[in-house]
Amino acid sequence: SQQGEEDPQALSIQEGENATMNCSYKTSINNLQWYRQNSGRGLVHLILIRSNEREKHSGRLRVTLDTSKKSSSLLITASRAADTASYFCATTSGTYKYIFGTGTRLKVLA
Amino acid sequence: EPEVTQTPSHQVTQMGQEVILRCVPISNHLYFYWYRQILGQKVEFLVSFYNNEISEKSEIFDDQFSVERPDGSNFTLKIRSTKLEDSAMYFCASRLRAAVYGYTFGSGTRLTVV
Numbered sequence: 001s002q003q004g005e006e007d008p009q010a011l012s013i014q015e016g017e018n019a020t021m022n023c024s025y026k027t028s029i030n031n032l033q034w035y036r037q038n039s040g041r042g043l044v045h046l047i048l049i050r051s052n053e054r055e056k057h058s059g060r061l062r063v064t065l066d067t068s069k070k071s072s073s074l075l076i077t078a079s080r081a082a083d084t085a086s087y088f089c090a091t092t093s094g095t096y097k098y099i100f101g102t103g104t105r106l107k108v109l110a
Numbered sequence: 111e112p113e114v115t116q117t118p119s120h121q122v123t124q125m126g127q128e129v130i131l132r133c134v135p136i137s138n139h140l141y142f143y144w145y146r147q148i149l150g151q152k153v154e155f156l157v158s159f160y161n162n163e164i165s166e167k168s169e170i171f172d173d174q175f176s177v178e179r180p181d182g183s184n185f186t187l188k189i190r191s192t193k194l195e196d197s198a199m200y201f202c203a204s205r206l207r208a209a210v211y212g213y214t215f216g217s218g219t220r221l222t223v224v
Contacts, residue, residue, distance in 0.1 A: 033212050047212075
Protein backbone atom coordinates (compact mmCIF):
# COMPACT_ATOMS: atom_id res chain seq x y z
CA SER A 1 0.00 0.00 0.00
CA GLN A 2 1.03 3.57 -0.51
CA GLN A 3 2.44 4.55 2.82
CA GLY A 4 4.78 7.19 4.10
CA GLU A 5 7.39 6.12 6.56
CA GLU A 6 9.48 8.76 8.22
CA ASP A 7 12.87 8.36 9.71
CA PRO A 8 14.22 8.90 12.17
CA GLN A 9 11.29 8.23 14.49
CA ALA A 10 12.76 10.70 16.96
CA LEU A 11 15.37 13.41 16.64
CA SER A 12 16.88 15.62 19.31
CA ILE A 13 19.06 18.58 18.37
CA GLN A 14 20.37 21.83 19.81
CA GLU A 15 18.81 25.15 18.93
CA GLY A 16 20.47 26.61 15.87
CA GLU A 17 21.30 23.25 14.32
CA ASN A 18 19.64 21.92 11.20
CA ALA A 19 17.11 19.09 11.38
CA THR A 20 16.61 16.63 8.54
CA MET A 21 13.72 14.20 8.37
CA ASN A 22 13.13 11.66 5.65
CA CYS A 23 10.02 10.08 4.25
CA SER A 24 9.74 7.02 2.02
CA TYR A 25 6.68 5.78 0.21
CA LYS A 26 5.80 2.78 -1.89
CA THR A 27 3.73 3.76 -4.91
CA SER A 28 3.81 6.58 -7.45
CA ILE A 29 2.39 9.85 -6.21
CA ASN A 30 0.87 13.06 -7.50
CA ASN A 31 2.23 15.16 -4.69
CA LEU A 32 3.65 14.96 -1.21
CA GLN A 33 3.01 17.23 1.72
CA TRP A 34 4.65 17.82 5.05
CA TYR A 35 2.67 18.64 8.19
CA ARG A 36 3.61 19.64 11.70
CA GLN A 37 1.73 18.60 14.80
CA ASN A 38 2.36 20.06 18.20
CA SER A 39 1.63 17.69 21.05
CA GLY A 40 -2.09 17.02 21.33
CA ARG A 41 -2.93 19.61 18.72
CA GLY A 42 -4.08 19.72 15.11
CA LEU A 43 -2.03 19.34 11.97
CA VAL A 44 -0.51 22.35 10.30
CA HIS A 45 0.26 22.23 6.60
CA LEU A 46 3.87 23.20 5.92
CA ILE A 47 4.61 22.63 2.27
CA LEU A 48 3.39 20.72 -0.79
CA ILE A 49 5.70 19.43 -3.49
CA ARG A 50 4.39 18.06 -6.77
CA SER A 51 5.73 14.92 -8.37
CA ASN A 52 7.40 16.93 -11.14
CA GLU A 53 9.24 19.15 -8.67
CA ARG A 54 12.56 18.25 -7.09
CA GLU A 55 13.00 20.93 -4.47
CA LYS A 56 10.93 23.56 -2.76
CA HIS A 57 11.66 26.21 -0.17
CA SER A 58 9.51 28.02 2.31
CA GLY A 59 11.27 30.20 4.84
CA ARG A 60 13.55 27.93 6.89
CA LEU A 61 12.06 24.82 5.30
CA ARG A 62 13.54 22.99 2.37
CA VAL A 63 11.85 19.95 0.90
CA THR A 64 13.31 17.64 -1.69
CA LEU A 65 11.60 14.90 -3.64
CA ASP A 66 13.25 12.00 -5.40
CA THR A 67 10.57 10.05 -7.23
CA SER A 68 13.08 7.47 -8.48
CA LYS A 69 13.86 6.56 -4.88
CA LYS A 70 10.31 7.26 -3.69
CA SER A 71 11.60 9.48 -0.94
CA SER A 72 11.41 13.01 0.33
CA SER A 73 13.32 14.97 2.91
CA LEU A 74 12.40 17.95 5.05
CA LEU A 75 15.19 20.18 6.22
CA ILE A 76 14.59 22.79 8.92
CA THR A 77 17.50 25.19 9.09
CA ALA A 78 18.57 27.12 12.18
CA SER A 79 16.08 25.28 14.36
CA ARG A 80 14.32 26.94 17.28
CA ALA A 81 12.74 25.53 20.42
CA ALA A 82 9.35 26.37 18.88
CA ASP A 83 10.06 23.86 16.11
CA THR A 84 9.64 21.07 18.65
CA ALA A 85 6.79 18.97 17.25
CA SER A 86 6.02 15.85 15.26
CA TYR A 87 6.45 16.08 11.51
CA PHE A 88 4.49 13.94 9.07
CA CYS A 89 4.66 13.41 5.35
CA ALA A 90 1.46 12.67 3.47
CA THR A 91 1.14 11.38 -0.07
CA THR A 92 -1.58 11.08 -2.64
CA SER A 93 -1.66 9.25 -5.94
CA GLY A 94 -4.49 11.39 -7.24
CA THR A 95 -7.41 9.96 -5.35
CA TYR A 96 -9.16 12.02 -2.75
CA LYS A 97 -7.23 10.77 0.23
CA TYR A 98 -3.78 11.38 1.61
CA ILE A 99 -1.83 8.68 3.37
CA PHE A 100 0.13 9.90 6.36
CA GLY A 101 3.41 8.51 7.53
CA THR A 102 4.32 7.51 11.04
CA GLY A 103 5.98 10.82 11.86
CA THR A 104 9.27 12.08 13.24
CA ARG A 105 9.25 13.54 16.75
CA LEU A 106 11.62 16.49 16.76
CA LYS A 107 12.89 17.98 19.98
CA VAL A 108 14.90 21.19 19.81
CA LEU A 109 16.82 21.89 22.98
CA ALA A 110 17.34 25.50 23.99
CA GLU B 111 -6.70 33.47 8.26
CA PRO B 112 -9.69 31.17 7.58
CA GLU B 113 -10.00 28.22 9.94
CA VAL B 114 -11.67 24.86 10.14
CA THR B 115 -13.60 24.76 13.41
CA GLN B 116 -14.35 21.56 15.28
CA THR B 117 -16.64 21.06 18.24
CA PRO B 118 -16.49 19.81 20.89
CA SER B 119 -12.77 19.78 21.62
CA HIS B 120 -13.21 16.81 23.94
CA GLN B 121 -16.08 14.37 24.28
CA VAL B 122 -16.45 11.48 26.68
CA THR B 123 -19.11 8.92 25.90
CA GLN B 124 -20.29 5.56 27.15
CA MET B 125 -19.61 2.54 25.00
CA GLY B 126 -22.58 1.85 22.75
CA GLN B 127 -23.71 5.47 22.64
CA GLU B 128 -24.00 7.52 19.50
CA VAL B 129 -21.75 10.54 19.04
CA ILE B 130 -21.77 13.34 16.52
CA LEU B 131 -18.60 15.26 15.86
CA ARG B 132 -19.08 18.62 14.25
CA CYS B 133 -16.95 20.60 11.86
CA VAL B 134 -17.32 23.89 10.06
CA PRO B 135 -15.00 23.83 7.04
CA ILE B 136 -13.68 26.92 5.30
CA SER B 137 -16.58 28.42 3.42
CA ASN B 138 -15.32 28.27 -0.16
CA HIS B 139 -13.68 24.87 0.13
CA LEU B 140 -15.07 22.02 -1.91
CA TYR B 141 -13.54 18.87 -0.47
CA PHE B 142 -14.08 17.67 3.08
CA TYR B 143 -12.40 14.95 5.05
CA TRP B 144 -12.35 13.13 8.34
CA TYR B 145 -9.19 11.59 9.70
CA ARG B 146 -8.48 10.05 13.05
CA GLN B 147 -5.38 9.54 15.14
CA ILE B 148 -5.27 7.00 17.90
CA LEU B 149 -2.95 8.20 20.65
CA GLY B 150 0.67 7.82 19.61
CA GLN B 151 -0.18 6.39 16.22
CA LYS B 152 -0.36 7.69 12.68
CA VAL B 153 -3.09 9.82 11.20
CA GLU B 154 -5.56 7.57 9.39
CA PHE B 155 -7.91 8.49 6.57
CA LEU B 156 -11.58 7.82 7.23
CA VAL B 157 -13.62 9.46 4.49
CA SER B 158 -13.69 12.16 1.87
CA PHE B 159 -16.78 14.06 0.79
CA TYR B 160 -17.34 16.07 -2.34
CA ASN B 161 -20.40 17.37 -4.12
CA ASN B 162 -22.65 16.17 -1.30
CA GLU B 163 -21.56 12.58 -1.42
CA ILE B 164 -18.84 10.31 -0.15
CA SER B 165 -16.06 10.17 -2.74
CA GLU B 166 -13.82 7.72 -0.95
CA LYS B 167 -13.74 5.86 2.34
CA SER B 168 -11.34 3.58 4.15
CA GLU B 169 -11.93 0.15 5.60
CA ILE B 170 -12.18 1.80 9.01
CA PHE B 171 -15.28 3.69 7.86
CA ASP B 172 -17.77 0.87 8.30
CA ASP B 173 -21.53 0.92 8.77
CA GLN B 174 -21.14 2.44 12.22
CA PHE B 175 -19.87 5.67 10.65
CA SER B 176 -21.73 8.22 8.59
CA VAL B 177 -21.10 11.76 7.40
CA GLU B 178 -23.44 14.58 6.53
CA ARG B 179 -23.30 18.12 5.30
CA PRO B 180 -26.79 19.06 6.39
CA ASP B 181 -26.88 22.79 5.77
CA GLY B 182 -24.04 23.79 3.48
CA SER B 183 -21.78 24.89 6.29
CA ASN B 184 -21.53 22.09 8.86
CA PHE B 185 -19.89 18.75 8.17
CA THR B 186 -20.58 16.04 10.72
CA LEU B 187 -19.23 12.61 11.53
CA LYS B 188 -21.59 10.27 13.35
CA ILE B 189 -20.57 7.10 15.11
CA ARG B 190 -23.71 5.09 15.80
CA SER B 191 -22.59 2.74 18.56
CA THR B 192 -19.20 3.66 19.93
CA LYS B 193 -16.62 1.08 20.88
CA LEU B 194 -13.62 1.45 23.15
CA GLU B 195 -11.34 1.32 20.11
CA ASP B 196 -13.05 4.39 18.66
CA SER B 197 -11.21 6.47 21.25
CA ALA B 198 -9.00 8.77 19.23
CA MET B 199 -8.47 12.32 18.06
CA TYR B 200 -10.74 13.03 15.11
CA PHE B 201 -9.66 15.66 12.64
CA CYS B 202 -11.79 17.38 10.07
CA ALA B 203 -10.08 18.91 7.06
CA SER B 204 -11.11 20.80 3.97
CA ARG B 205 -9.42 22.04 0.85
CA LEU B 206 -10.20 24.17 -2.13
CA ARG B 207 -9.32 21.95 -5.04
CA ALA B 208 -8.20 18.37 -5.34
CA ALA B 209 -4.52 17.51 -5.44
CA VAL B 210 -3.43 21.12 -5.75
CA TYR B 211 -3.58 22.57 -2.27
CA GLY B 212 -2.85 21.26 1.15
CA TYR B 213 -5.55 20.52 3.62
CA THR B 214 -6.58 22.92 6.31
CA PHE B 215 -7.13 20.86 9.40
CA GLY B 216 -9.25 21.65 12.39
CA SER B 217 -7.76 21.37 15.85
CA GLY B 218 -9.52 18.07 16.45
CA THR B 219 -12.03 16.46 18.78
CA ARG B 220 -10.64 14.07 21.35
CA LEU B 221 -13.16 11.27 21.72
CA THR B 222 -12.89 9.09 24.79
CA VAL B 223 -15.12 6.03 24.95
CA VAL B 224 -15.47 4.54 28.44
